[in-house]
Amino acid sequence: MxxxxxxxxxxxxxxxxxxxxxxxxxxxxxxxxxxxxxxxxxxxxxxxxxxxxxxxxxxxxxxxxxxxxDRAAGSLSSRRTGFIALMLPTLTNANFSAAAHGLTEVLRAADYHMLIAYTDYSIDEEERQLRNLLARRPEAIVLTGWLKGRMASRMLLAADIPVIEIADLPRQPIGHAIGFSNYEVGRTAARHLLGKGFQHVGAIAGSNEGDVIDHRGEERMRGFEDELRQAGRSTDLVIRQGNAPVSYGHGAALVPRLIDKKIDAVFAVSDLSAVGVVMECQRHGIRVPEDLSVMGFGDFEIGSVINPRLTTIHVDFKALGQRTGQLLLQLVNGETTLPPQRIDVGLRVIERTSVRTAG
Amino acid sequence: MxxxxxxxxxxxxxxxxxxxxxxxxxxxxxxxxxxxxxxxxxxxxxxxxxxxxxxxxxxxxxxxxxxxxDRAAGSLSSRRTGFIALMLPTLTNANFSAAAHGLTEVLRAADYHMLIAYTDYSIDEEERQLRNLLARRPEAIVLTGWLKGRMASRMLLAADIPVIEIADLPRQPIGHAIGFSNYEVGRTAARHLLGKGFQHVGAIAGSNEGDVIDHRGEERMRGFEDELRQAGRSTDLVIRQGNAPVSYGHGAALVPRLIDKKIDAVFAVSDLSAVGVVMECQRHGIRVPEDLSVMGFGDFEIGSVINPRLTTIHVDFKALGQRTGQLLLQLVNGETTLPPQRIDVGLRVIERTSVRTAG
DNA sequence: GGATAGGATGTTCACGGTAACAACAAAGAA
DNA sequence: TTCTTTGTTGTTACCGTGAACATCCTATCC
Structure with a gap:
């Protein structure tokens, strides 16, 4: 000494x-x-x-x-909490947790900790959760929802931290945005099925009633319907039923209506729903893809495992999370002058065997 | 005024x-x-x-x-952070996220926020993540791993907060424990298959090599083997291959070996692996359950959807999370004198159609 | 030898809240 | 009337750490 x-x-x-x-x-x-x-x-x-x-x-x-x-004391003094806030609709969706995973990976190395909140698709929860998150003074916030409330915007503004919206690319981003267009997903799916020559092209999605709302699924349906109209087709075969988040049971339950309506190719709002359709068809002796072609979205692992393997639309959520992490690090490390980024990670059709070529 | x-x-x-x-x-x-x-x-x-x-x-x-x-400032003064720490092996396992979900639900109402860290099954990450969590001064910590390191124990002790171990019931709990016995899962599975009269009973699990270790899966295999031995059977048909976390591909990849070894009933360490087996069998023209009976663990939703529906072992992870949340609230609200709880939420076989009755 | 620079360590105070207690007014009790 | 109680608000002193600045010592240079 x-x-x-x-x-x-x-x-x-x-x-x-x-x-x-x-x-x-x-x-x-x-x-x-x-x-x-x-x-x-x-x-x-x-x-x-x-x-x-x-x-x-x-x-x-x-x-x-x-x-x-004690990091609480430390951050009080240094004005840096080492928190990045993340707001998700749910933890139980493999794609969102893949994004969270990619994000965490990148930020962990830089000694940041993710502060996760999820809303279970409830709008009311959103503002409450946002307030809770901001009270922890995150250095940046990652959102997946479409924040609507006036108070929510006020708080975000007052927080004065970088905002990144991920997953769905919003038309009017608050700050930065990294994701893809769910609308394009719908259009792409419709284009793919129409291109295969199907006559009775349908789709299944959740319906949005009450407090629980899945904007993203609805965007996909909008795109699907628009593409159908543009091709001079009817949108009568687009079925909305059940609440978000949709899962296997959603698709399975809708198979009778698919038969009823004589649909020969269906786009499901999510791979899970699509898998439900395929499995239920097997039980009814309906052959996929001979009698009914099925296309999903999300490229969930299970889709590549079932028989027949599921044709789907892939978005690289893990990479999305990682890119978000990298942008985040730039932002919290002083590059505050960075102009608002808008990064489209794109999407691609994965052709497998659950969709045949018709006509 | x-x-x-x-x-x-x-x-x-x-x-x-x-x-x-x-x-x-x-x-x-x-x-x-x-x-x-x-x-x-x-x-x-x-x-x-x-x-x-x-x-x-x-x-x-x-x-x-x-x-x-600013909650950081508030907690510094009041000595209450409103954080509950949760350490998981991974976020991408539906059962763990169901538990996290149940937990969050209960704690959210009491204005506590979960602070989640996960280790990706890596031992080295465990101590690092634990230190990060404790630096945020959680009022209690929920663990799923088997914390080993001397330093880890030292830190936990110094933190002087309630500890709850969930999922696997440890032999020597640090504090409280809520969960089930993975060893019993294995024994139950073996008993079930033996009870059905099968002669060539096998199992598939991950192997534990390197830093990545799945204690839980290994426990299930231990139980399975012990039950086999107790029945005077050989344990030669227990196959360990591939790393945790196992998924669909794990099971699919092992189907050739199952055929090779003339196994007529197999227990997979996880439903995901079991589903992989079933799907791959369909491709090889092997009938389930006629040629091969398949049993899984975890009662993942997909198991109830596929054809044939998967016989499995169910543990109510969401309820597990909720009970953990309730105990947590008791603990942080002054009931510090509560003696160490050890709650077994039990398990039960769900008989479906992927296992037949033999001989 | 004295000035200077730079490395290692120390002191002070602020960060944004809250616990504990004090102060004061109005209402009720003796 | 005077004392006590109750309800509302204020003051002070921390919580545990880090930024900014101060201090001391040694090495180096002219």
Whole structure:
């Protein structure tokens, strides 16, 4: 020790004053190591301004006490929380969790922590969750919803942090946007099926009633219908029924109506629903794709496993998450002057065997 | 205003001193509403000690400024962060995310926020992630792994917060435990298949090599093998191959070996792997269950959709998450004297049609 | 030898809230 | 009337850390 610190030592180290808990703080470490709190702080943050000998003494004290720095206190002082907020409709969708996964991967390396909230497709939850997230002072926020509320926008504005909207590319982005067009997904699906020569092209999606709303699915249907109209076809075979999030059961339940309507090719709003259709068809002795062609969206793993393998539309959600992470890092590391980015990660049809060539 | 506050007003409200950012703070609200910061704090927390007239004035100021309280600052002072930490192996497993979902649901109502970290089945990540979590000062922590490291235990101890281990019931719980026995899963599966009269009973699981380890799957295999031995059967037909987390491809890839070994009933470590087996069998013209009976674990939704529907073992992960949430709330609300709980949520065989009755 | 530069460490104060307690007014009790 | 109680609001002092700046020491240079 080159110098004696003037930091006052408590008469009894065990005597805790005020509101403090029993957890070791930076002060305990500093006393044990015989240095100032600031020196400990420097060691903890790996600032490399400290003599190796001192550093080792501090590290030993940290290990002895099982000290873990309090990031809440740290961020209060430094104005950097190391949080990135992420708002999702649900955790139980493989594509969203793939995006979250890609995001986390990139940010983890930079010592950022994702703060995840999800709304279960409920609009009311959105504002509540947003407030909760912002209260943690994230350095940036990633949204998947279409934030509508006036109060929500006000809060986002006051928060004054970078905003990235992912998954669906909004027409009027709040800040940056990385994703793809669900509208184009619908158009692409319709174009693909029409191109195969089908006469009775239908689609199945959830209906949007009450508080639970799936904008993304509805966008896909809009695109699908527009493409149908443009080709001079009727949109009567587009069926909306059941609530988001749709799953296997959704598709299975709609098979009777598909038969009723004599549909020969159907686009399902999600691969899960499409798989449900295929499996239910097997039970009814309806051959896929001979009697009914089925196309999905999302390229969920299960689609590539079933018989026949599912034709679908692929979007690389993990890459989407990773790109978001990279942009995020640029933004929080000072490149605040970056003009609003709008990145379309695109989509592509994966042709497998659940769609035949007709006519 | 009944009294004039002595809180010093800045000469120029816009002039920011020190390190502060542009975001409105409780002080800005207090000035605008003409009350003390403490009064604002009471209104924000809904403490109902404030005159309605004053409360309204404060609410208006909050709305005007778009003020969102800083929870980091609040928790530093109150010693309550409102965080519950959750460590998972992965987010992309439907059962784990169901548990996370159930947990979040319960805690959300009590204004707690889940802080999620996941390790991707890597041991090295575990300690790093644990440190990151503890740095946020969660009021309790929920673990799914088997924490091994000495340092990890030291940190957990120093954190001095309730610990709940979920999913797998450990032999020596650190604190509380809610879950089921993966060992029993294996035994139950073996018993079920043996009870059906099969002669060549096998199983497929991941192998545990390198840093990536799936304790849970291995436990199931241990139980399976023990039951086999106890029945005087050979365990030669238990195949370990591929890394956790296993998915559809795992099962599909192992079908040739199942044929090779003339296995007539197989237990897959996970439904996903089992579904892979079933689908691949269809491609090879192997009939399920006539030629090969298949049993899975986890009761994933897809299992109830495929043909034939998958016989499996069900554990109610969502309920598991909810019960964890309820216990958590008891623990953080003062019931610290609660003796260590050990709750077995049990498991049950779901008989469907992928397993036949033999001999 | 004295001035200067730079490395290692220390001190002070602010970050944005809240616990604890104090102060004061109005209403009720003795 | 005076004392006590109750309800509302304010003041003070922290919570644990980091930014900014200060200080001390050693090495180097002319």
């Amino acid at each position: 080159r110098r004696t610190t003037k930091e006052k030592a408590a008469a009894t180290p065990t005597a805790r004053r005020g509101r403090s808990t029993g957890r070791p703080t930076i002060r305990d470490v500093s006393r044990l190591a015989g240095v100032s709190r600031m020196t400990v702080s420097r060691v903890v943050r790996g600032l490399d301004l400290v003599l190796p000998e001192t550093r080792d003494r501090v590290h030993k004290a940290i290990a002895d006490l099982g000290y873990v720095p | 009944r009294r004039t506050t002595k809180e010093k007003a800045a000469a120029t409200p816009t002039a920011r001193r020190g390190r502060s950012t542009g975001r409105p703070t409780i002080r800005d609200v207090s000035r605008l509403a003409g009350v003390s910061r403490m009064t604002v704090s009471r209104v924000v927390r809904g403490l109902d000690l404030v005159l309605p007239e004053t409360r309204d004035r404060v609410h208006k100021a909050i709305a005007d400024l778009g003020y969102v309280p």
